[in-house]
Amino acid sequence: MSGKSTEHSTDPLEAAVAALRHPAPIAPGFAERTRQRADHLRRRQHWLAGSTTLAATVALVVVLTDRQMVMPAGVTFALNAPSSTSVSLVGDFNDWDAEQTRLERGTDDEWTVTLDLPPGRYRFAYVTDDGTWLPDPKAAPTVDEFGEPTSVLTVPTE
């Protein structure tokens, strides 16, 4: 079939292949947009690397001053990701450090982790093994400082 397909063919499969072989338009400025996005991602990685250093400092302060902090019941984060080999949770509560909070794979390819979070509003996202950032499909959507989709969780006071 390859190479002989025409849209006027009486064979519907050949006609379909001919239609599918039409060039797909590439939006103007594709190369420039790709370069800008690559630069944006590089800046984001630098920002995350910087925030990890900051996290170490902040964590020390919390250990010293947080003995009176109210710790409510755990919040369970869950993501269905059957093709992933690892999933991490990043957010305002762990300074967006993908190394800090790993989810565990359960039955039905559901990845979960439970955290004790004090009342407040948190932005968060999941990071899969290939580096893809995913918002939580069940949580309220928002965007981070870099325009990337993330999710919002509000832990209420008792």
Place this chain on the structure above:
Amino acid sequence: MTVTDGALIEQIASGDSSALGELMERHAPGLMRYATNFLRSADDADEVLQDTFIRAERAIRKGVRPDHPSAWLFRITVNRCRSRRRQFWRYVGGEAGEALISRASNPPDVGAAEWRDEINRALMVLSAPTREAFLLKHVEGLSYEEMAEATGAGIPALKMRVSRACERLRSLLADIR
């Protein structure tokens, strides 16, 4: 004299951004067509292709030197399409997803103007691995060896998927054409 893909990749590794532009110009048309046909969304395909070249550039700068650059770029695109599809089904899953499958499985009688829509619906009836194999073989014209490199699947499995795809599509489209 045409610069080879391998030479372009060496130039990218040394920080030549114009070489990346040349690699895009050379390979984007085929990759864009595959992603558009697979995802059925020009916007999603555009984003997938951006991801493809960003990841390719990052890998090249880390020392990756693919033996077959075209198949390697297809592999990245195929993986990004798979990932994008998983996100799609999370957001369009449930009743909406079932409705889409049902609609694609029961195409209405239509005129020639809607022929392309019917092709799209028929493609969506195929499983993702089957649709992937069909598009790579019959639309993009990859060899089975290149398809194996792009998808990670074995050649016998790919041949079976292509065969089943052709059979299923011919059956789905026969009553419409």
